[in-house]
Amino acid sequence: MKKNIIAVCDSDAEYACNFAEYLNNKKKLPFQAEAFTNAQTLCDYAGKNPPEILLIAEGDVDSRVENLGAENLIVLSDERDREEEQHKCVYKYQSAESIIQEVMTYYANSSSPAFYAMSERRMSVLGVYSPVARCGKTLFALTAGQLLGETKSVLYVNMEEYSGFGELFSMQTEKSLTDFFYELRCKEGKALHGVQELIRPMGKMDYLPPVESPEDIREILFSEWMQLFELIRKNSRYEIMILDVGNSVEQLFRVLNLCSRVYMPVQEDLMARCKLSQFRKLIKSWGAIEEERIREVRLPAFQPEGRDNNLIEALSWGKWGSCVRKVLEKNGEFKGAGKP
Structure with a gap:
């Protein structure tokens, strides 16, 4: 069965690639992760293949990303207790497992x-x-x-x-x-x-x-x-x-x-x-x-x-x-x- 996409975008290429690899090694997740290191590449991809979840570093969010209208856009924040404004925020530097749990909880509850x-x-x-x-x-x-x-x-x-x-x-x-x-x-x-x-x-x-x-x-x-x-x-x-x-x-x-x-x-x-x-x-x-x-x-x-x-x-x-x-x-x- 074809899996839905989680897009991970961060200009810190090492972080984006490592986190996407970690997600893909979590066999129980019903998603396939794709890594992006700049907003333009992400937008080019998302225009044809809208991701089910978009995780993007706070510094990489711009008007192009906002215009994608992604339903489940989650910001990877540098601050642990950053107040959420327009989008859900998750602290970027906690354990990968903790990030996944926060993301999946938000995703499951976002519309249902x-x-x-x-x-x-x-x-x-x-x-x-x-x-x-x-x-x-x-x-x-x-x-x-x-x-x-x-x-x-x-x-x-x-x-x-x-x-x-x-x-x-x-x-x-x-x-x-x-x-x-x-x-x-x-x-x-x-x-x-x-x-x-x-x-x-x-x-x-x-x-x-x-x-x-x-x-x-x-x-x-x-x-x-x-x-x-x-x-x-x-x-x-x-x-x-x-x-x-x-x-x-x-x-x-x-x-x-x-x-x-x-x-x-x-x-x-x-x-x-x-x-x-x-x-x-x-x-x-x-x-x-x-x-x-x-x-x-x-x-x-x-x-x-x-x-x-x-x-x-x-x-x-x-x-x-x-x-x-x-x-x-x-x-x-x-x-x-x-x-x-």
């Missing part, structure tokens, strides 16, 4: 909390995600949508490589999210009309027909998901949006950080515990999302019977439906949904 804080006033955004396979994640998300849909207007968005919906629900839709994002890139002005055309009913909630292939999910940029979610938030009646998040989504942790709460179905076997431990370490080291927003969920075994509407209706009942309802009640979902 603003989105979900605004959404809470009109639309609550709930995430369902797990690093563990075969844990009932999608069935939990679908069930939550049905239960919350009893009293709220709910939209479900599947963000997985393989949703299986075409077979499970015998779906025959003319268009899907694949078509929406294609049109978004080609005809941005018609995006609102495009998303309204896509929405379909499913029991007590609505949903957007998922993408058609794993490649489609991997090619959708985080900024494009944000455009979709903003269109929904600003131009729809939904009180709750449920994101069923897969592992191939670009900038996974930023997507999770859009959610006021993330439900994470887990299992008790050895590999599940190891994967969960790795996930917890990553979100802690990156400062990606507050751990208190993540709710681990342990679900009973459930074997769906039937398809189409029969399955949708069955989700809300029995031991399975009762378990999901209790999880949602415990976390106040039936009380605190957003108001239209």
Whole structure:
């Protein structure tokens, strides 16, 4: 998978090159670092390849750099306690690991909390995600949508490589999210009309027909998901949006950080515990999302019977439906949904 770029610009060539090399040796970072030793070279590059994060020495910031309009421009300051003005400042001469932690915390929080804080006033955004396979994640998300849909207007968005919906629900839709994002890139002005055309009913909630292939999910940029979610938030009646998040989504942790709460179905076997431990370490080291927003969920075994509407209706009942309802009640979902 292609990595996003962190540009490191400093007229001190040794610092820029050494820091970029250090970043590239941090295999767990989802970024590739590029070093620049003057503003003009940086601007020439950024004009064609906008970096996701730009780290630039305080003395190298000029009008050319400002005109790039980089969303995540972070100044490497010579002063430890320099007051931040227009841009985030990070002390340049602390350890590289400390710089990375500050940068990643800022990056994760730069847009996501603003989105979900605004959404809470009109639309609550709930995430369902797990690093563990075969844990009932999608069935939990679908069930939550049905239960919350009893009293709220709910939209479900599947963000997985393989949703299986075409077979499970015998779906025959003319268009899907694949078509929406294609049109978004080609005809941005018609995006609102495009998303309204896509929405379909499913029991007590609505949903957007998922993408058609794993490649489609991997090619959708985080900024494009944000455009979709903003269109929904600003131009729809939904009180709750449920994101069923897969592992191939670009900038996974930023997507999770859009959610006021993330439900994470887990299992008790050895590999599940190891994967969960790795996930917890990553979100802690990156400062990606507050751990208190993540709710681990342990679900009973459930074997769906039937398809189409029969399955949708069955989700809300029995031991399975009762378990999901209790999880949602415990976390106040039936009380605190957003108001239209």
